[in-house]
Amino acid sequence: MPVNTDASGLDAPEEVDESALPINEVFHSLQGEGRLAGVPSTFVRTSGCNLRCWFCDSYHTSWEPTHGWFDVADVVEQVETHGGDHVVVTGGEPMIHDAVADLLSELSSRGYHTTVETNGTVFRDTAVDLASISPKLATSTPTAERPPAGGDADVGVWGDRHERDRLDYDALASLVEAYDFQLKFVVTSREDLAEIESLVDELRAVSSARIRDADVLLMPEGTTPERLAKTRGLTAELALEHGYRYTPRLHVDLWNDAPGT
Numbered sequence: 001m002p003v004n005t006d007a008s009g010l011d012a013p014e015e016v017d018e019s020a021l022p023i024n025e026v027f028h029s030l031q032g033e034g035r036l037a038g039v040p041s042t043f044v045r046t047s048g049c050n051l052r053c054w055f056c057d058s059y060h061t062s063w064e065p066t067h068g069w070f071d072v073a074d075v076v077e078q079v080e081t082h083g084g085d086h087v088v089v090t091g092g093e094p095m096i097h098d099a100v101a102d103l104l105s106e107l108s109s110r111g112y113h114t115t116v117e118t119n120g121t122v123f124r125d126t127a128v129d130l131a132s133i134s135p136k137l138a139t140s141t142p143t144a145e146r147p148p149a150g151g152d153a154d155v156g157v158w159g160d161r162h163e164r165d166r167l168d169y170d171a172l173a174s175l176v177e178a179y180d181f182q183l184k185f186v187v188t189s190r191e192d193l194a195e196i197e198s199l200v201d202e203l204r205a206v207s208s209a210r211i212r213d214a215d216v217l218l219m220p221e222g223t224t225p226e227r228l229a230k231t232r233g234l235t236a237e238l239a240l241e242h243g244y245r246y247t248p249r250l251h252v253d254l255w256n257d258a259p260g261t
């Protein structure tokens with residue numbers, strides 16, 4: 001499915017019904033991140049996000065959302081053309097959309113293994129085989145010194161909103177209690193480790209789920225092999241220091257994070 005260039009925002013046209021989703025792209029690739037890294041998977045990328053990480057590798061779903069509106073049935077049809085049995089629903093933030101719950105249960109009823117890539121701020125009761133949760137750390141917040149990587153959008157209003165909304169322990173607790181999960185943190189700085197440790201401790205305290213250190217994955221920040229070459233050493237070091245897991249970004253190593261990969 002081609003990327004739609006309607007960048008006018010996320011308001012659905014009048015004629016679009018509630019079962020429609022803003023879709024940025026559907027493509028087949030290898031899962032590049034996390035404990036299913038290397039598994040051939042079809043990716044459904046919704047558009048629109050409630051946060052604005054400065055480093056967002058999907059700028060065209062957050063800072064400048066582009067999309068077309070498609071019914072759940074059309075999206076499922078697109079997925080079926082790619083074959084395979086693993087689907088990754090990502091974004092943008094897929095869980096902000098009501099219709100994503102229908103998409104996931106429809107995919108599941110057709111026998112697909114479903115992963116949701118989510119920032120962990122919204123819980124939905126649906127069919128998720130792996131909740132791949134990436135809570136956002138203080139170092140993700142856009143500032144004048146850390147403007148968005150993809151363009152020159154104004155960080156003022158979004159900096160405050162991102163900082164206010166990036167962590168929701170009720171949503172995080174519901175996600176880890178309801179689903180098999182991984183907690184996948186983007187690392188940009190040594191100071192991230194203390195925040196990750198206290199966040200995981202707090203989540204252990206407020207949820208009934210068992211959270212093992214092996215469920216916590218540290219991922220280097222970067223959308224190019226050159227940038228990853230700079231961030232992965234520190235990320236591996238912090239993973240070893242605490243006993244957390246390290247995850248690579250295979251799609252960046254292999255394909256430079258090009259669209260459709």
Ligand SMILES: C[S@@+](CC[C@H](N)C(=O)[O-])C[C@H]1O[C@@H](n2cnc3c(N)ncnc32)[C@H](O)[C@@H]1O
Nearest residue numbers: 055056057058091092093117118119134221222
């Ligand atoms: C684009 S996000 C979409 C899903 C959801 N909004 C989220 O942030 O989890 C997919 C994954 O890419 C990660 N990510 C985004 N930009 C990144 C970057 N520059 N380097 C490393 N990981 C990044 C996110 O943390 C998340 O795990």
Ligand SMILES: Nc1nc2[nH]cc(C(=O)O)c2c(=O)[nH]1
Nearest residue numbers: 029030031032090117251261
């Ligand atoms: N190959 C590949 N693996 C991925 N894992 C998570 C991705 C995402 O953008 O959510 C992603 C992606 O964009 N491409």
Ligand code: SF4
Nearest residue numbers: 049052053056062092
């Ligand atoms: S939460 Fe995810 S999609 Fe939203 S800005 Fe951050 S990385 Fe991008």
Ligand SMILES: [Mg+2]
Nearest residue numbers: 057058090257
């Ligand atoms: Mg990506």
